[in-house]
Amino acid sequence: MLAAMSFRFGQMVLVMFGISVVAFLIFFATPGADPSARIAGRNASQETLVQVRHDFGLDRPLPVQYGLMMNRLFVSRDLTSFVNRGQRVIPAVTAAIPVTLSLVGGAAVLWVLGGLIVGVIAGATRGTFIDRALMILSLIGVSIPVFWLGEVANLLTQSRWHDTWPFSWVPPLGYIPLTKDPWGWFKALVIPWFTLATLYVGLYGRVLRASLIEMMQEDFIRTARAKGIGERR
Known part of the structure; x- marks a missing residue:
């Protein structure tokens, strides 16, 4: 070891x-x-x-x-x-570490969960309308540039629709430390989390779907079906 x-x-x-x-x-x-x-x-x-x-x-x-x-x-x-x-470089990098870890950590949770959900549902419903719709949405998510999606999110949540009830809770742009205000930290990062996770949800979802479809054609799967094991199991 x-x-x-x-x-x-x-x-x-x-x-x-x-x-x-x-x-x-x-x-x-x-x-x-x-x-x-x-x-x-x-x-x-x-x-x-x-x-x-x-x-x-x-x-x-x-x-x-x-x-x-x-x-x-x-x-x-x-x-x-x-x-x-x-x-000075070291203080600037040190100050950016909490912001970067907060952004990447939260987005990673969303894109792993989202990729699992999209991939499993699309693989289980292969060839159906649900599968095609999820793959189209995944392709759109992969194709949208993250910086453009972030600008659109800022335009909607910080400017045009900020005073409407769906986005009135969104705080102004900026980072709120977790130790200072956990709820404010969450509200300030939830939109960036979804913005960054959109690309990877589509990417991981498509890869997982392809892997599941390939695995469902293996011999041990056909043997399990022949023995009467249901599709859900």
Whole structure:
């Protein structure tokens, strides 16, 4: 058990290292990616660019730049944003963690439950009107861009229909901490939960339906039917 956990942990470290290297190369080594130009601002002189590269270590080899960034990120923890000067990265990420976990956690519960319900009902009613209707709705959910659906949800719940009784309970945009107001936390996130879960309910529902239909054609299912076991069981 300990060996397996150590092996998995080593794999996780390697994957995270690979992701960090790829992300670093995308923003620092691809053609046209010059962090010093973003730091110095538009129409900066060459002297300013040279000085900025020297101050931030951007004139050094790429492996050295990567090591310096990792040191500022994990050791000294004083890495600042290259876009918003003076903004520290670690506090910004730490402040966003509760919001992200709240959004993803609630949406995950909805899309797992919704995907199970859609997939099981569609698989059990294969070829019927219910199956076709669920698959059409799932296809629509998969095809709708999440950012567009979020904008429409905000338009309806925060602007046009906010004063109507179906959406009068929706609080203004913003995050309410769970420890401060649990009910307010729930009300502020329920619309984003459904917005984010719409895509994955359709995706997981279609995949589960296909898996159930494939499994219902296996030999052990036909044997169970031949022995008189009902479809519900």
